[in-house]
Structure formats: C-alpha cells, structure tokens
Amino acid sequence: xxxxxxxxxxxxxxxxxxxxxxxxxxxxxxxxxxxxxxxxxxxxxxxxxxxxxxxxxxxxxxxxxxxxxxxxxxxxxxxxxxxxxxxxxxxxxxxxxxxxxxxxxxxxxxxxxxxxxxxxxxxxxxxxxxxxxxxxxxxxxxxxxxxxxxxxxxxxxxxxxxxxxxxxxxxxxxxxxxxxxxxxxxxxxxxxxxxxxxxxxxxxxxxxxxxxxxxxxxxxxxxxxxxxxxxxxxxxxxxxxxxxxxxxxxxxxxxxxxxxxxxxxxxxxxxxxxxxxxxxxxxxxxxxxxxxxxxxxxxxxxxxxxxxxxxxxxxxxxxxxxxxxxxxxxxxxxxxxxxxxxxxxxxxxxxxxxxxxxxxxxxxxxxxxxxxxxxxxxxxxxxxxxxxxxxxxxxxxxxxxxxxxxxxxxxxxxxxxxxxxxxxxxxxxxxxxxxxxxxxxxxxxxxxxxxxxxxxxxxxxxxxxxxxxxxxxxxxxxxxxxxxxxxxxxxxxxxxxxxxxxxxxxxxxxxxxxxxxxxxxxxxxxxxxxxxxxxxxxxxxxxxxxxxxxxxxxxxxxxxxxxxxxxxxxxxxxxxxxxxxxxxxxxxxxxxxxxxxxxxxxxxxxxxxxxxxxxxxxxxxxxxxxxxxxxxxxxxxxxxxxxxxxxxxxxxxxxxxxxxxxxxxxxxxxxxxxxxxxxxxxxxxxxxxxxxxxxxxxxxxxxxxxxxxxxxxxxxxxxxxxxxxxxxxxxxxxxxxxxxxxxxxxxxxxxxxxxxxxxxxxxxxxxxxxxxxxxxxxxxxxxxxxxxxxxxxxxxxxxxxxxxxxxxxxxxxxxxxxxxxxxxxxxxxxxxxxxxxxxxxxxxxxxxxxxxxxxxxxxxxxxxxxxxxxxxxxxxxxxxxxxxxxxxxxxxxxxxxxxxxxxxxxxxxxxxxxxxxxxxxxxxxxxx
Numbered sequence: 001x002x003x004x005x006x007x008x009x010x011x012x013x014x015x016x017x018x019x020x021x022x023x024x025x026x027x028x029x030x031x032x033x034x035x036x037x038x039x040x041x042x043x044x045x046x047x048x049x050x051x052x053x054x055x056x057x058x059x060x061x062x063x064x065x066x067x068x069x070x071x072x073x074x075x076x077x078x079x080x081x082x083x084x085x086x087x088x089x090x091x092x093x094x095x096x097x098x099x100x101x102x103x104x105x106x107x108x109x110x111x112x113x114x115x116x117x118x119x120x121x122x123x124x125x126x127x128x129x130x131x132x133x134x135x136x137x138x139x140x141x142x143x144x145x146x147x148x149x150x151x152x153x154x155x156x157x158x159x160x161x162x163x164x165x166x167x168x169x170x171x172x173x174x175x176x177x178x179x180x181x182x183x184x185x186x187x188x189x190x191x192x193x194x195x196x197x198x199x200x201x202x203x204x205x206x207x208x209x210x211x212x213x214x215x216x217x218x219x220x221x222x223x224x225x226x227x228x229x230x231x232x233x234x235x236x237x238x239x240x241x242x243x244x245x246x247x248x249x250x251x252x253x254x255x256x257x258x259x260x261x262x263x264x265x266x267x268x269x270x271x272x273x274x275x276x277x278x279x280x281x282x283x284x285x286x287x288x289x290x291x292x293x294x295x296x297x298x299x300x301x302x303x304x305x306x307x308x309x310x311x312x313x314x315x316x317x318x319x320x321x322x323x324x325x326x327x328x329x330x331x332x333x334x335x336x337x338x339x340x341x342x343x344x345x346x347x348x349x350x351x352x353x354x355x356x357x358x359x360x361x362x363x364x365x366x367x368x369x370x371x372x373x374x375x376x377x378x379x380x381x382x383x384x385x386x387x388x389x390x391x392x393x394x395x396x397x398x399x400x401x402x403x404x405x406x407x408x409x410x411x412x413x414x415x416x417x418x419x420x421x422x423x424x425x426x427x428x429x430x431x432x433x434x435x436x437x438x439x440x441x442x443x444x445x446x447x448x449x450x451x452x453x454x455x456x457x458x459x460x461x462x463x464x465x466x467x468x469x470x471x472x473x474x475x476x477x478x479x480x481x482x483x484x485x486x487x488x489x490x491x492x493x494x495x496x497x498x499x500x501x502x503x504x505x506x507x508x509x510x511x512x513x514x515x516x517x518x519x520x521x522x523x524x525x526x527x528x529x530x531x532x533x534x535x536x537x538x539x540x541x542x543x544x545x546x547x548x549x550x551x552x553x554x555x556x557x558x559x560x561x562x563x564x565x566x567x568x569x570x571x572x573x574x575x576x577x578x579x580x581x582x583x584x585x586x587x588x589x590x591x592x593x594x595x596x597x598x599x600x601x602x603x604x605x606x607x608x609x610x611x612x613x614x615x616x617x618x619x620x621x622x623x624x625x626x627x628x629x630x631x632x633x634x635x636x637x638x639x640x641x642x643x644x645x646x647x648x649x650x651x652x653x654x655x656x657x658x659x660x661x662x663x664x665x666x667x668x669x670x671x672x673x674x675x676x677x678x679x680x681x682x683x684x685x686x687x688x689x690x691x692x693x694x695x696x697x698x699x700x701x702x703x704x705x706x707x708x709x710x711x712x713x714x715x716x717x718x719x720x721x722x723x724x725x726x727x728x729x730x731x732x733x734x735x736x737x738x739x740x741x742x743x744x745x746x747x748x749x750x751x752x753x754x755x756x757x758x759x760x761x762x763x764x765x766x767x768x769x770x771x772x773x774x775x776x777x778x779x780x781x782x783x784x785x786x787x788x789x790x791x792x793x794x795x796x797x798x799x800x801x802x803x804x805x806x807x808x809x810x811x812x813x814x815x816x817x818x819x820x821x822x823x824x825x826x827x828x829x830x831x832x833x834x835x836x837x838x839x840x841x842x843x844x845x846x847x848x849x850x851x852x853x854x855x856x857x858x859x860x861x862x863x864x865x866x867x868x869x870x871x872x873x874x875x876x877x878x879x880x881x882x883x884x885x886x887x888x889x890x891x892x893x894x895x896x897x898x899x900x901x902x903x904x905x906x907x908x909x910x911x912x913x914x915x916x917x918x919x920x921x922x923x924x925x926x927x928x
Contacts, residue, residue, distance in 0.1 A: 027100070027111075027112070027115065028098050028099070028100060028115075028352075029042075029044065029074070029099050029100055029101045029351075029352050029353050030074060030078065030097070030098075030099040030350060030351040030352065030353055030354070031096070031097060031098045031099065031350050032078070032081070032096050032097050032350060033096045034081075034085070034093075034094040034095045034096025034097070035093045035094050035095070035096070035432060035433050035435070036093060036094075036095055036096065036141050036423055036432060036435070037095075037096040037097065037098060037139060037140045037141065038081070038095055038096070038097050038098075038140060038141065038142050038143070038144060038416070038419055039097070039098050039099075039100070039113075039115075039116045039140040039142070039143040039144070039145075040074065040077050040097055040098065040099035040100065040143070040144045040145055041099075041100055041102050041109055041112055041113065041143060041144070041145030041146040041147070041151070041155060042070050042071075042073055042074050042077075042099060042100075042101065042102065042145055042146065042147050043067060043070050043101070043102045043103060043104040043146065043147040043148060043151070044063075044066065044067055044070050044071050044074060044101040044103075044353050045063030045064060045065050045066060045067060045101055045103045045104070046063075046064070046065030046066075046067050046103075046104055046249070046279070046280075046281040047063065047064055047065050047103065047104060047105075047248060047249050047250055047281075048060075048061050048062075048063050048064075048103040048104075048105045048107075048108055049061045049062050049063065049064055049250070050250055060107070060108055060111055063101065063103035063108075065249070065281060066356065066357070066360055067280070067281075068310065068399075068400070068403045069280065069308065069309075069310075069403060069405050069408065070147055071353055071357060072340075072400060072403065072404060072405070072408075072409060073147070073169065073170070073408055073409065073412045074099050074353055075336075075339070075340065075343070075354075075400075076336055076408075076409045076412040076413055077097065077099065077144055077412055077413075077415075077416055078097065078099075078351075079335070079336050079339045079413070080412070080413045080416035080417060081095045081096075081097055081416055083335065084416070084417070084420045089420055089421075089424060090420060090423060090424055090427070091424075091427075092433075093423070093427065093432055093433065095420065095423075098115065098116075098139075098140065099353075100112035100115065101353070102145070102146055102147065102148075102151050104147070104148060104151070104279070105151075105248075106150060106151055106154045109146055109151040109154060109155050110154055110155065110158060113143075113155045113158050113159065114127065114158075115139070116138060116139060116140045116143060116159070116164065117138050117139075117158070117159075117161075117162065117164075118138065118139055119136065119137065119138060119139070120137045120138060120139050120435050120436070121435075133161065133162045133163070133439075133441075134439060134441065135439065136162055136439065137435060137436045137439060138162055138164065138440065140164070140440075141164070141165075141419075141423070141438075141440050141443055142164065142165040142166070142167065142419045142422075142440065142443060142447075143155070143159060143164060143165070143166045143167070144166075144167055144168070144169065144412070144415045144416060144419070145166070145168055145169075145170075146168060146170075146171060147170045147171070148170070148171060148218075148220055148279070149171040149172060149173030149175075149176060149219060149220035149223065150173075150218045150219035150220045150247070151171070152166070152168050152171035152173075152176060152185065153171075153173070153175070153176065153182070153219055156176070156182045156184065156185045157181075157182070159184055160182065160183055160184050160185075162440055162441070163183065163184045163440060163441035163444050164184060164440040164441075164444075165184050165186065165419065165422070165440060165443055165444045165447050166184055166185050166186065167186045167187065167188060167415040167418055167419060167447075168185070168186070168187040168188075168189075168415070169187070169188050169189065169408060169411035169412040169414070169415045170187075170189065170303075170304075170408060170411065170412075171187060171220075172187070172189055172190070172191055172192045172195060172220075172224075172303060173191070173192055173219065173220055173223040173224065174191045174192045174193045174223055174227045175219075175223050176191070176466075177191050177193075177465035177466065177467055178465075179464075179465065179466065182466075184441075184444055185466055186418070186447060186462055186466040186467075186468075187411075187415075187466065187467055187468065188411040188412075188414040188415045188418060188460070188468045188470070189303070189328050189411050189467075189468060189470060190328075190467055190468070190469055190470060190472070190494050191465070191467050192223065192224050192227045192228075193227055194469075194472070194494040195224075195302065195303060195326055195472065196224065196227040196228040196230075196231045197231050197494075197497065198326055198472055198474075198492045198494070198497075199228060199231070199275060199300055199326065200228070200231040200232055200234075200235045200237055201235075201492075201497060201499075202300070202324070202474070202499075202513075203232075203235070203237050203273065203300070204235050204236075204237065205499075205514075206273075206513045206514045206516075207514055207517075207519070207523065207555075208237070208272075208273045208516075208517075208518040208519065209236060209237050209238055209518070209519050209520065209539045209556070210238055210240050210270055210271055210273075210518050210519045210520040210537075210539050210540075211232075211237065211238070211239060211240060211271060211273040211274065211275060211518060212239070212240050212241045212242075212243070212264070212265060212268060212271045212273070212274045212275070213225060213228065213239050213241070213242045213243070213274070213275045213276075213277070214242075214243045214244075214245065214261055214274060214275070214276050214277070214278065214286065215242070215243075215244055215245070215276075215277040215278060216244070216245055216246070216247045216277065216278045216279060216282055217244040217245060217246055217247055218247035220277070221244065221247070221277050221278065222244075224277040224302065225242065225244075225277060228275065228277070236538065236539065236558075237539070238520060238537040238538060238539035238540070240268055240270075240271045240520070240537075241264050241268060241271070243257070243260070243261040243264060244257075245257050245258060245261065245278065245282055245286070249281060249282075249285070254285070255285075258285055258286055258289050259289065261286065262286075262289050262290055262293050262295065265290070265295055265297065266293060266295060270518070270519065270520060271297075271518060272297050272298055272516050272517065272518035273297065273298045273300065273516070273518040274297050274298070274299050274300065275300045275302075276299060276300065276301060276302060276305070277302045277304070278302070278304065278305065279304055279305070280304060280305045280308045280310065280311060283301075283305045283308070283311055284310065284311055284314070287311060287314055287317070287320060288314065290320055291314070291315075291316050291317070291319055291320060294319065295320060295321075296319065296320065296321040297320070297321045298321055298322045298323075298324065298513065298516055298518070299320060299321065299322070299323045299324070299325075300324060300325060301323060301324070301325025301326070301475070302325065302326065303325075303326055303327055303328055303407070303472075305325070306325025306326055306327045306475050306486075307325070307327045307405040307406070307407060307408075307475060307486055308405065309402060309403045309404075309405070309486070310403065312477055312484045312485075312486055313484065317477075317484050318479050318484060322476075322477070322513065322516075323476075323477040324474065324475065324476050324477070324489070324513065325474075325475045325477075326472045326473070326474060326475070326492065327405070327406075327407040327472065327473045327475050328407030328408065328410065328411050328470060328472065328473070329407065329410070329470045329471040329472060329473055329491070330406030330407050330409070330410045330473065331406075331410045331454055331455075331456070331458075332454070332455055332456070333404070333406055333409050333410060333413075336404075336409055336413070337401055337404070340400045340401055340404075341401075343400070344358075360375070361399075363375065407473065411470075414452065414460060414468065417452055418447065418450050418452060418460075418462075418468075419443075419447070421450045421451075421452060422443050422446040422447040422450050423443065423446075425446040425449065425450070426438050426442060426443055426446045447462070448462060448466075450462065469494055469495060470494070471491050471492060471493055471494055472491070472492040472494065473488045473490075473491060473492075474488070474489045474490040474491065474492055474499065474510075475487065475488060475489065476488075476489040476509055478509075488506075489501075489506050489509050489510060490502075490506060490507075490510060519539065520535070520537060520539040520540040520541075521539065521540055521541050521542070521543070522543065523555045523556050524541075524543035524552075524555060524556050524557065525543070525555060526552055526553050526554060526555060526557075526575040527545065527546055527551065527552060527573040527574055527575045528543040528544060528545055528546065528552060528557075528573065529543070529544060529546055529552050529557050529558065529559050529560045530542070530543065530544075530556065530557065530558050530559075531543070531544045545572050545573040546560035546570070546572065546573060546574055547560070547572060548569075548570065548571060548572050548735065549562060549563045549565055549569055549570055549735065550562050550563065550570060550574070551563060551570040551574040551575055551576055551577055552575065553575050553576060563577035564577070565732060566730070566732060567579060567580055567738070568580060569735050569736050578736075580732075580736060580737055580738045581736060581737050581738070582737070582738045582740055583737050583738065583739050583740065583807065583808040584650065584651055584652060584739070584740040584741070584808050585648065585649050585650070585808050585809065585811050585812055586649070586650060586651075587649060587650050589808075591809065591812055592649050592812070595645065595649070595812060595815045595816070595819070596645075596646070596649065598819050599642045599643075599645045599646070599815075599819065600642075602638070602642040602819065602822065602823060602826070603639060603642045603643070605826065606635050606638050606639045606642065606826070607639075609635060609826075609830045609834060610631075610632070610635050612834050612837055612838070613625075613628060613631050613635075613830075613833075613837075614628070616837050616844070619837065619844045619845075620844060620845070620846060621833045621836050621837055621844050622833070622837075624780070625678075625780065625830075625833055630674055630677070630678070630702075631830075633670065633674050633706075634671055634674045634675065634829065635830075637667045637668070637670040637671035637674070638667075638671060638822060638825075638826050640663060640666075640667035640670075641664060641667045641668055641671070641818060641822045642819075642822060643663070644659075644660055644663040644664040644667065644818065645815045645818055645819065647659050647660035647663065648660055648811040648812075648814060648815050649811065649815075651740060652728045652740050652741060652742045653728060654727060654728055656742065657726035657727060657728055657742035657743070657744075658721050658725060658726050660742070661717070661720075661726065661744065661750065661753065662717040662720075662721060664818060665713055665716070665717055665753045665754075665756075665757065666710065666713050666714055666717060668757050668821075668822075669709060669710050669712075669713035669756070669757055669760065670706070670710045671825065672709075672757060672760040672761050672764060673705065673706045673709035673710050673760065674706060675764050675784055675787075675825070675829065676705065676709065676760060676763060676764045676767070677700075677702045677705055677706060678780060678784065679763075679764045679767030679768040679781065679784055680699070680700055680705075680767055681700065709760060712756065713753065713756055713757070716749070716752055716753055716756060717753060719749070720745065720746060720749035720750075720752075720753065723746075724745040724746035724749055725745050726742050726743060726744050726745040727742070727743050727745060728740065728741075728742060728743070729741050729742065729743035733806075734807070739806075739807060739808055740808075741808075741810060741811070742811075754795065758792070758795065761788050761791050761792065762788075762792075764784060764788055765784075765785060765788035765789070765792075767781075768780075768781040768782075768784035768785045768788065769781070769785050780829070783828040783829060783832055784828065784829065786824075786828045787824050787825040787827075787828035787829055788825075790820065790821065790824030790825070790828070791821040791824060791825060794817045794820040794821045794824065795817060795821065797817070798813065798814070798817040801813055802814065802817075
C-alpha cells in the first residue's frame, strides 16, 4: 500500500515572537475532542500576508484582517455542538470539532482540508492513496464550511475523493449545485440563482433597467455576475458597466481598480443603481473611496455584506445613498447571544481565535466604536504580537452582539444540526462510539434525507441539489436616531418569487425606492412603444407613438398590441382599443323617418286611389283605364313597392336582405307588366297598319303576358336567393365604425333583375309613345310615356350614385330611387284620371265622353275610312281602327283619293262627304 505524507506547516498565536511550527496540532484554530469529530473551515482572517523577499518558499504565511463576522460563525458552530452534546439528540454520543482558518485563500484552505483526510488514529498525518475508500475511516466524518464559494469549490473537490460530507453555511455560488462536480457538497442557504433572481425582481418592480455591477475577480464574483447577467437579460435589465476588482487586497492593482470603478460610477450619470457582489473587506475599501467622491446611488448588496455591521458604521455612510440587500433568513438566536455574554469565561487554550480576539480587545480597547472595529480588522498577527506587550486584558460584552449577522449565524447552526441529525440516523443500529462504525460516504446518504424542525415548527431539508431552500430577508439600511440601522423591509419567498411585507410602513419604504430613476431612456408611457436605437443595449431606445389601430397599456412596452380590427379600433397614441360604433339606417334617423313618411304617404295615396276608382267603377274614365281588375293589380303592386322600402331600414337581417330586393323586383315587374298590357292595347287600337294590327291581335293575351313577364322575374329572384343569396355584411373599411349592410350576394344577379325591369319598361315606353295622340281626357299613353321617362331618369342617376355612395345611407339611396320611380309611374298613371273624376266630373259622363270622341273624330272629317271603330262592351273599352284618310276636296280625283301615311305604302280610297264622316263616328261610339 502506498502512502503520501504531507507535512503541514503552521503558525501559532502566542506571546512568543517566533511563528515556526513545532507540531501539526498548532495549525488548528479551535478544537475539542469527541466521539465523532466535525471539521470546520472559516475565513477568520480576510487575507494572507505574502512574503516580499525572493525566492518564495512553500511556507504558509501569517494572516491579517481579523473578521468579527466570521469569528462569530466559528463561535456559532462551537455553540451548536455544545448544545447538541448537552441534549438527548445523539443519545450519549459527543461531537468534537476541529476548526481551521482559511484566511480567504484557496491555498490555505487546501492545506487545512488535508488535515481532515489522514486515517483515524494514524501515527502520522498521512493520507493513504487507495483505489477504493469505501472502508477508509478518516479523522473527521463531516466538514462545516467554507466561508467563500471559491474556497468551497476547491475544498469540495478534495473532500469528494473520500465523499466526506461538506455543509457550507455561506458559499452560495450556483455552480456548487452541480452534483456531478460536487457530489458531497451541501449548504444551508439558497444558491445564487435565487439571490440574483430576487435582485432582478427588485430592480424590475422598482422600474430600473440601467444598472452597474461591481464584483470581485474570483470564482464567487464571476459566477454571481454570470448568474445575475442571465436573470437580467430575461427580465430586460441592462448592465451599463461591469467592474471587476482583484480578489485579494494585497494585489498591487487593487486601489487603482477601485478608483477606476468609482470614476465609472461618477461618469455614468444615468446609472443610479449599483449591484455589488463582493466580500466585506472589498466593500469597505470601495465605500470609503465613494464617500470621498460624494457618490450617491442605490446600492444593492449581496448576501456577503448586506448585514455587515462594520460597513454600516463607516463614518458618513449615509452620504452613499440607499443600501438595500438580501440576507439569509434568520431565526431565534437568543441562546447564542447568551453564549456570547458568557464567552469571557471560556478557556482559550483550545481556541486560538478567541485568544486572538481577546488580545485585539486589549490593543484597541481605548478607541471609538468604528475605530475600534477598524483597529481589529487591520491588525496583522505580527503587529498584534508587538502591540500586546504591557497590555491588560479587557472585555467588551456589547461588541460581539452588536456585530452579529443573524442570517449567517442561523445557517451555521443549521449546518451543524444537519450533520448531527444525519449522525443520529446513521447510529440508530450501531455503536458509534467506535469511530469505525461508519464511513463518511454512508453519512452522506443519510444527510440527503435529513429534516430539521426548529422551535417555530419550520421545516428545513435539502433538495436534490443539496441546497436548503430558505427564504431571504430584504434588508434596508435606515438612519435611525443618527445611526445607520440594518432593518428588515420584507421577506422574499424563493419558491414563489414574491416579496412579503409585514406592514404598510415597510411597504412604503419599498415604494420609496421607485422614486429613484435608473434607466437608459425615459420610460415610454402607455400609448407609446420602444424604438431600438443604434445602442447595443435593448434598454436604450426612443419612445414612439403607437400607430392607428394599435395600443399599449403599460409603460416601456417593446411593441404595441394590435386591436381586433373586426370590432375594435384605436387612434394614434392610444392606451386602449375602443369598440367600433355600429352604424345602420335606424328607425330613429331623421332621414329614415323622412323616407318612411314618403312611403307612408305613397301607401295612403294608393289606398285613396283605390277608394276613388271603386266608387267610380262604372264611369268612362275607370272603364277606359282597363277596368277595375287591372287597376287593382297595378295599385297592389305599387303598395308592395312602397312596402318594400321598410326592409331597407333598421338592423339588417338575413330575412330583410333576401326579401327587400325580391319584393321590389317582383312587385315592380308586375306593375310594368300590367302597364305593358295597357300600352299594347293602345297600340293595337290605333295601329294604322293592317298587318301590324293582325300581329298585335294575336299577341294581345293579357293574362299570359302578365304571368309570363312576372314569372320570369320570379325565376330570376329565386335562382338569386338559392345560389347567391344576399346576406348581412359587416363593413370594416371605416376605421372607427362597423357598417351593417346587406351584401347583395351577386351584383350580376342584382343587375339582371334591374335590367329585366328596365327592358320591360323600355317596351312599355315604345308602345305608349306610339299611342300618345289619343283624346285629351283619354290619353293614357302620353302619361305612361312620362312615367317610364321618370323611371329611366331615376335609375340612370341611381347607378353612379349607388356605386359611389358609402356608409349607412347607402340603403337610403335605393329607397329614394324606388320612391321616385314608383311615385312617377303611380302619379302619371292614376292622378290625371283622379283629377278628372274629382274635379271634372262633367267630363266623366257618357255624353261628355261621346262628345269628346265625336270632336276627336270630327278633326278627322274629310278622311277616307278604311275600317270602322268598334267598342268592346265586355271590357268597357273601345277598339278603334281608323282608316287612312284623304282630304275630301283637295286630294279627290273623280271621287277617289290617294293618301300616303308617313312610313306606309300609298293607300287608295273613296271620298266621303262630311255628313258621312259624322255618321261613321256615331257608329264607332254608339256602343259606349
């Protein structure tokens, strides 16, 4: 078996001037025997002195910078072990300890850790080299420490060789959660992941996004900075600058880099928040320089120094601004405070740290509080031995209690208790007074299952990463009665990521932080969004207004939300979307009311005409209009046309959209078809061409014509509704409005329907135009011609107006043209007759009508009669066939005449004397 022997140099604090190491036990800072020994690694001194002479020899040097806070942690470990030994937790087993000073140096810590590895009861401090350490029993079973993550990383790798459990109360680097690289490492605090997340949460909730970071250039500082950088990026927080200070105060560049960091802080005027990941002695140097330069910022403290009393008591510390930090959650440490009050009664033979502290008290006793503290921190061990001569021992009961950082004390006690509970679980069925009862790696497995319940019934246990997920106290440094006090502002729940405030006063302190601005750019107000500039940082931007139909309802939004353009809209620079106003031609609209009144008047007019014609059923005027049946059909169609306008008003529905055009189209077609029959009859009655007259007689079938003409329109509308049915459409083309309208489904079908009506109207116009020269009181053809002209003019004007009109009044355009065309035809067809019936009753008699026809026929006296006039008594109308005529005197040749009607062939006839013409006229009207 091979052995590797390590000779461990040491120093001794005593009254002797020489510091040479006489035996390895002198290397121990504090110790106590026990059945099971626990090791401790603490940075009781802040630095190790380095020799100035060359060559450098492999000798561990003395240390300087006595750290009260870490010294208190060693006392907390001792107190916890003594408390356990005096309790029934381990059932008669006693715990011992060996505590070493790492001096915040990895080299010193590695030398100390080597003391833990030699085999138990070995005569030499030698570590056996073996391939399998399963049965290897080292001098100690577990280790508490170290104080800094960089030291813990190195020590953990060494202890992992034998899987010796290491429980740190202070090392928070996130990388230590990696169980592959650090399989035997545990800690009683959260990892830096939770701390950096808490910091970024505080920064975000305070409205800051432009900050500076200062960290030590060691593993702890770099890993903390890396973790914070990730969290900052996730939460859109930009780091304006990063300054790294040397890890060791002995570094010749330390003060230069501190000056450079302060200069950077002063120049970056927009950066008002500084995050500091440094050890206490680094922060002390930095703050003293910042006070000289009158720097006033918000400082966010890491757990290393957030509760450091020696920093909070720096003269003029208030000038630095506001300090807020995160400290480990503390518990009830009253028993430890009692322990400190009785500490002067403890022997110092086995506690070199306590011995050194007592000497420091003697040297610095006459100084004021802060100077006293500075004196303690600045004394090297060599200087202490020189100054201790002729000094009397003194004791200050208040000093240690005043420097307690509760979070670190709590975590140290938890670390010891976690090891003790693991030992208890391991020793249930074993006699653990025998040091070889179990190996450290077996204790490691038990440690993973440990659950600790404190006096407040709060449960503590390690997670799968070996971390204890405790909460953070959010600490605020406040000036109270002229002194800077470290107060608890809130609690940060690491699992939920929330801040918990005990009362409104503390919440007010938190809200006061928001009053400080630390942004690269001004906050973009709601209604604006960020526009990235050429700066590499996303936090540096310009604020621009949200465009139309976009909005932002929070500050510093990266982009504006788009409104649902179907139902909402937003103006430029809007903070919300507004529901679009729905427009349609409502019943209450003044224009709709006007159109409805016109339609109502039309209906009244139709009914009035119907009543008039019914009362004057047997008069010549009514008979000459085609009879009561045809008049009723025409008036009914006019009524339906007026009624169809109602479907153009109010909220469009599927039924309205389908009904309004079909009802109008079919009704208008029925009306025009009936008028077409009347026009055809007139043309038939006054046709001069016998061939045309015979053709018209064959074509003149009133009922089939009306049915066929109207049926074609019914078919058009049916196919339209079935295949391309009109539907309700929401028109969103107006930014602020939704126009509810009927989409015709097919413009082609709509055009065919209107075109078909126009074709029938044109035929009516042609037929009526040819018969426009009837007797004055009987001339329907002339008024039908006027009615068709009004129709054509109205619809010709309608087409461009309808195509260019937009909005809720589009249906009104169609209502107007429907009313104009309907009123035009109705008035031209019936009002002249009504006028005769009401105001010229003397002309609406049979005798007057005979006289009118006689007069009309007398104008044609001297004409040649080719055919006679006959009246159809069945239809109460007359059919007249007027012959081509010639003037009796002028165009006669031997009793014969030759006369040519324009557009007709030459017609020959006989001359009739005037009395004969009168006789012919009487015969034509005799049936009336």
